[in-house]
Amino acid sequence: xxxxxxxxxxxxxxxxxxxxxxxxxxxxxxxxxxxxxxxxxxxxxxxxxxxxxxxxxxxxxxxxxxxxxxxxxxxxxxxxxxxxxxxxxxxxxxxxxxxxxxxxxxxxxxxxxxxxxxxxxxxxxxxx
Amino acid sequence: xxxxxxxxxxxxxxxxxxxxxxxxxxxxxxxxxxxxxxxxxxxxxxxxxxxxxxxxxxxxxxxxxxxxxxxxxxxxxxxxxxxxxxxxxxxxxxxxxxxxxxxxxxxxxxxxxxxxxxxxxxxxxxxxxxxxxxxxxxxxxxxxxxxxxxxxxxxxxxxxxxxxxxxxxxxxxxxxxxxxxxxxxxxxxxxxxxxxxxxxxxxxxxxxxxxxxxxxxxxxxxxxxxxxxxxxxxxxxxxxxxxxxxxxxxxxxxxxxxxxxxxxxxxxxxxxxxxxxxxxxxxxxxxxxxxxxxxxxxxxxxxxxxxxxxxxxxxxxxxxxxxxxxxxxxxxxxxxxxxxxxxxxxxxxxxxxxxxxxxxxxxxxxxxxxx
Numbered sequence: 001x002x003x004x005x006x007x008x009x010x011x012x013x014x015x016x017x018x019x020x021x022x023x024x025x026x027x028x029x030x031x032x033x034x035x036x037x038x039x040x041x042x043x044x045x046x047x048x049x050x051x052x053x054x055x056x057x058x059x060x061x062x063x064x065x066x067x068x069x070x071x072x073x074x075x076x077x078x079x080x081x082x083x084x085x086x087x088x089x090x091x092x093x094x095x096x097x098x099x100x101x102x103x104x105x106x107x108x109x110x111x112x113x114x115x116x117x118x119x120x121x122x123x124x125x126x127x128x
Numbered sequence: 129x130x131x132x133x134x135x136x137x138x139x140x141x142x143x144x145x146x147x148x149x150x151x152x153x154x155x156x157x158x159x160x161x162x163x164x165x166x167x168x169x170x171x172x173x174x175x176x177x178x179x180x181x182x183x184x185x186x187x188x189x190x191x192x193x194x195x196x197x198x199x200x201x202x203x204x205x206x207x208x209x210x211x212x213x214x215x216x217x218x219x220x221x222x223x224x225x226x227x228x229x230x231x232x233x234x235x236x237x238x239x240x241x242x243x244x245x246x247x248x249x250x251x252x253x254x255x256x257x258x259x260x261x262x263x264x265x266x267x268x269x270x271x272x273x274x275x276x277x278x279x280x281x282x283x284x285x286x287x288x289x290x291x292x293x294x295x296x297x298x299x300x301x302x303x304x305x306x307x308x309x310x311x312x313x314x315x316x317x318x319x320x321x322x323x324x325x326x327x328x329x330x331x332x333x334x335x336x337x338x339x340x341x342x343x344x345x346x347x348x349x350x351x352x353x354x355x356x357x358x359x360x361x362x363x364x365x366x367x368x369x370x371x372x373x374x375x376x377x378x379x380x381x382x383x384x385x386x387x388x389x390x391x392x393x394x395x396x397x398x399x400x401x402x403x404x405x406x407x408x409x410x411x412x413x414x415x416x417x418x419x420x421x422x423x424x425x426x427x428x429x430x431x432x433x434x435x436x437x438x439x440x441x442x443x444x445x446x447x448x449x450x451x452x453x454x455x456x457x458x459x460x461x462x463x464x465x466x467x468x469x470x471x472x473x474x475x476x477x478x479x480x481x482x483x484x485x486x487x488x489x490x491x492x493x494x495x496x497x498x499x
Contacts, residue, residue, distance in 0.1 A: 038356070039165040041448040042424050060477070062426050064164055064360065064448045067477065093163075 010122035076105030136181035153246030184248035204390035224403030273338035278328035325365025366488030384416035
């Protein structure tokens with residue numbers, strides 16, 4: 001059974017989003033995504049300063065089993081990436097909502113977050 | 129193919145150990161019990177066990193058994209000089225491609241063969257056809273389970289839960305030797321074989337005794353290991369996986385199995401021999417090599433390999449190597465490829481990426497072995 005924290009937002013490509021106090025949005029992959037992938041061995045992150053369109057490829061997460069793109073769930077400028085995750089990709093398996101955040105964006109439009117899925121909607125989406 | 133996958137006698141044991149179950153060749157098998165990487169590491173450093181009961185055991189008896197096997201498979205059972213000795217071989221089509229790869233043991237009653245799960249039905253059909261009119265009897269031993277205990281501490285730990293009086297015989301087994309322990313009817317057969325590049329045993333036993341034995345092994349500190357780690361372990365060891373590195377479209381000469389073909393004596397007319405001789409005479413087009421990617425990314429089956437100045441090939445198996453912490457692959461490339469000097473690239477998600485061409489295996493007994 002996958003963990004879907006109630007306070008986060010989600011998209012059906014299995015990224016989660018968290019609105020920070022400074023208005024930036026932190027993005028990672030969900031517990032369900034890491035379960036599907038299995039042991040994660042490489043992570044590729046976007047460049048700081050990159051302007052991402054919604055649904056644009058923002059990175060790659062690669063497990064023993066498969067490679068999968070990570071998408072920008074909303075449009076925005078990348079303001080920070082989790083360099084530590086590149087060195088310890090297994091964090092995405094053990095702490096997907098904490099230490100294994102992928103990148104932070106300054107949203108092009110803060111209201112975009114509202115159109116993302118709630119925890120209840122995402123839970124339904126993945127049949128959890 | 130049936131809709132409901134078959135289960136082994138250890139299915140409930142896997143569930144109890146928290147296995148994630150997947151369909152493998154029509155069998156419901158554990159892919160991992162939590163972490164494939166941890167399981168891999170346990171086999172390289174300590175002792176792990178695999179349920180390989182889906183593989184098929186076939187006993188071969190009868191006055192013609194030996195002569196028949198000498199035509200059925202490409203390696204020569206004449207080499208089995210004493211009881212207990214085992215041989216790895218391909219079973220080939222008349223066209224010189226691989227029906228299956230297998231192990232055959234010389235036993236006091238005849239021969240014991242172990243074939244792959246996904247190919248068992250076609251293997252048996254082929255063998256029955258070849259046995260028509262011959263004094264050969266095939267007995268499919270589906271009532272047996274099989275557990276592979278592998279790793280540097282595997283034999284020591286397994287001996288703790290096996291009959292005490294068997295211990296000296298088990299410890300005296302050399303690599304690629306195995307015997308029945310007790311009577312054949314009792315069903316126990318222990319061999320010093322495996323598919324991981326580590327020391328260990330493959331233990332055949334009666335299905336109804338398997339769950340208790342499995343539990344006893346856990347008690348002795350042997351960890352259950354899933355098929356996921358089995359794949360990364362065998363790939364690091366440079367061992368072929370049927371249906372990936374070779375099949376009925378591939379010649380053994382192009383799949384790293386040349387060493388398994390016994391050309392002498394020249395008058396032993398095994399099935400596929402004429403086709404392989406013609407292939408050799410014309411020049412074997414492709415060969416098997418190892419690929420190493422030391423940077424980021426994972427080489428995967430089906431990806432195209434470009435060998436500079438030589439031509440194109442394909443990755444037949446690829447993975448992340450948990451021991452080496454980077455990706456390795458088995459590839460079939462043009463025969464002119466040189467394992468020391470050739471430069472090669474793989475199309476990795478749209479980017480042509482440099483890879484090293486090496487001679488396999490990659491890992492043996494826990495250590496990197498390629499240059």
